[in-house]
Amino acid sequence: MEAQRHPGTSRLFKTLAVGLLLLMLVLYVGAYGWLRSRGLRESEEYGMAGFCYVSLHDLEQDTDPDEIMRVHRLRLVFFAPINWLDVKLFRGPAPVDGGILKLSAGCRGADAPPT
DSSP states (O other): OOOOOOHHHHHHHHHHHHHHHHHHHHHHHHHHHHHHHHHHHHHHHHTOSSBOSSOTHHHHTTOOHHHHHHHHHHHHHHTHHHHHHHHHHHOOOOBOOGGGOOGGGTTSOTTSOOO
16 A cells, blocks of 8 residues: 655655755855955965965965865865856956966965975
8 A cells, every 4th residue: 555645745845955956056156256255365465366265374374285285176176167157257267276286386376486
């Protein structure tokens, strides 16, 4: 004997699923905007051509530089779709490519001389 579903259950599930997806999208865009704004402020302060997804001030502290670069690279991948839209549609600046950074350059951009 099968249990019958209430007719509104499917509609409620779809509504909750769409609501959850919209919430995740808002959080994704908000996190990108916050990290981008902070990165742009710091890029001006440090005279960089691009911005980093991690705080440059963390490099000045006793934070592990390998961990900082790992987080930056993960965020490069995670935010790649929205960053592509930002660069192509709104002419926003691109982030610094984590693959070509030298840790000794302190995430100051690919063209920055090592310190």
